[in-house]
């Protein structure tokens with residue numbers, strides 16, 4: 001249902017799982033807040049994090065000393081850390097609707113993964129997105145940050161100039177991630193294979209079209225972010241977070 005406050009339109013979107021998303025729309029912008037995003041706003045003073053970020057974005061500041069700390073870059077997005085546990089993805093989308101549609105699909109996929117996959121496989125929480133209606137290149141998404149952004153690709157192609165074709169990882173991420181031994185590399189390669197099987201089975205059980213829900217997993221090991229755990233979960237010392245589907 002649409003409610004109109006001067007030029008702000010607010011819509012409530014009821015999701016397949018009963019959670020509530022909100023969309024706020026003005027002449028220039030559209031903002032989507034997920035259920036997790038609404039919770040985040042209730043719990044934390046997001047203005048203290050977002051205010052400086054917006055200023056640094058506007059002035060083009062990034063890096064040490066700014067609030068816009070570069071984490072990684074792929075073919076479609078530049079990713080910045082925001083505080084300890086959030087990332088902002090600045091997207092270069094191919095179409096206006098892509099960001100919202102992708103949040104919708106990811107939400108559906110996350111639900112399926114939680115139901116059918118072991119706990120070492122997960123999908124980060126998506127909090128919300130903002131897009132400019134005047135400039136499709138201004139799209140931002142707020143998402144749960146996973147560790148230091150190191151992916152399966154960074155580990156299995158370690159030592160090669162592996163990211164150059166697909167993007168860049170912050171220079172200190174691999175150091176922060178910790179030692180990369182042959183044993184770790186082998187384990188990550190094995191689990192990545194098993195993860196793809198789990199995901200394929202999961203979408204099949206849920207009747208979801210794999211080409212729509214898992215478009216960029218099979219060929220792209222840079223879409224699985226690794227988190228080292230102190231205590232193993234379901235037998236794994238690393239958690240595998242699927243992103244960018």
Ligand SMILES: Nc1ncnc2c1ncn2[C@@H]1O[C@H](COP(=O)(O)OP(=O)(O)O)[C@@H](O)[C@H]1O
Pocket residue numbers: 071072073074075076077078079087089124143144145146147148149150151167169222223225243244
């Ligand atoms: N939630 C996240 N937490 C930590 N790092 C992330 C997260 N999302 C993305 N990254 C890092 O940013 C890179 C690019 O992000 P991605 O969403 O795959 O964008 P693109 O569409 O450009 O490929 C990833 O390979 C990963 O290193």
Ligand SMILES: [Mg+2]
Pocket residue numbers: 074075222223244
């Ligand atoms: Mg990617």
